Amino acid sequence: MIEGIPIQHFLIVSTLMFFIGVAGFIMRRNLITILMAIELILNSVNINFVIFNRYLYPDQLQGHFFAILVVGIAAAEASVAIALIINIYRKLKNIDVENVNELRY
């Protein structure tokens, strides 16, 4: 429990972060920024897990551990994604999604 801050406040923040992340994923045109949007989504999930654990089930640690593993996996995901973005950059000399359009209907 954190004095004076009800759980709803945290949940509002995390939900906002999630949807800002989704919106950023859809609207941004730079591959690195898209990756940052995904990090926002994953961090909103982390807030959720930690806050649910802390406020509702303080006698156990499942949510905390989940958050730690999400952080680790997000790092792995980002490293592979950045490697692929560098690969794209070497071919196109920029990382704008508008140029990554060779495959389409």
Next chain:
Amino acid sequence: MNIGQFIMMRHELLLTAVALIILIAEIFTADNSKKKLIPFSIGLFALVTILGFLPVQEGTLFGGSYQGSHLAALMKNVLNIGVLIIFLQAEGWLRRDENADRISEYFLLTISTLIGMNFMISAGDFLIFYVGLETATIPIAALAAYDRIRSRSAEAGIKLILSSALSSGVLLFGLSLIYGAMGSIYFADVAQTVTANSMVALGFIFFVSGMGFKISLVPFHFWTADVYEGAPVNVTSYLSVISKGAASFIFAIILFTVFKTLTEMWKPVIYTLAVFTMTIGNLFALRQQNLKRFLAFSSIAQAGFILLGILGANDLGMTAIVYFVLIYVFTNLGAFGVVEAISNASGVETIKGYNGLYKTNPKLSLLMTLALFSLAGIPPVAGFFGKFFLFTSAASSGYYILVLIAVLNATISLYYYLLVVRAMFIEKSDNPVPAFKSSPYMRVALLLCVAGIFAVGFASVIFDSIREISQNFMF
């Protein structure tokens, strides 16, 4: 818990050992003899596949985080067979000079995704499930970009990693809501206490959306066709058969065990997804000219059929899913094998390019026809039986209208599968694909597929044993 119990994780441990052995072998192989790693790795993996069939004991490890069951072992064996065929098919492609310095990378990445899938299937809580899912997804993106010199391959890789990262983010948000409502991430605890309140419902919707990306259900399918077309043929077949099969398995397991008491809540969701997935997958497949794209949309439609088995929500449904995926492994890998052999030999990947194929390569055309008939579900071949049991399980739960839609879709699919057959047998071409002889590895792989297409359909003992294992799992 004692050390002896770890033998329950035999599939995962063996695969980890193989990955390490290949890594060490890579270090001690001279640069000019890297190609020796191909038969070495395939041989090791064949050994693992055979060892996988030894009987396993059931039970849980790590306080319920890992569940070893006969059904999970069976699913892992199905995936192992598929990966073995894919490895055999990869041989000709890996032997090219441009791939000479990264042969072991292919095997390492593939085997690590397989380890992830195995953990995912055996997961006993959402944490292991998520870790397995990510381990199964991230290396595939690297694999999709394996042909670095082709910009299409690079594009496929970036599209795959970004869309799968978004989907796992959405899935995780759902899991966090379910955790908040239930207070546990263990499947067993959630299954006991889960109730249909609005928070669980919201979490479930996010969860289904995330899984929908992985199984490429409509409307979450947009990445599929691009990635399948851009990735190397071999990786495409891995994506469309193995990762789709593994994701369908765990989706069915979670819906049947964890959300068992909420069956009435998730059935309408799956029903709608099934209708859209079958219909839209089929309609888009109609207008494709590239064979990889064509097979991508056909695999979307096939995923819709798998949902029929999930809607059955009984042991027959589970049996039908495992049985269908087993057949799908042989059938789709047969079709992809032919596409890969021809793509390796001549670079042709369009349906028009197959005109007159029967004149020059009769055996490959016959195999392709067999595989396409099996995908369409024409009676004497295995694909018919796979679809038949899926339809039966849906009908046994009273979904007659859905089965009717599915049958109509199967008929539509027959049209576009026959377009390829027509191109091969009837259409004339001035410069057809020249006659060529594929490597012994590819021939073994294709023979395995033919044997599977016939044997799995006719040997009722296979269906009966899957049925028995599923019945034990469900009750």
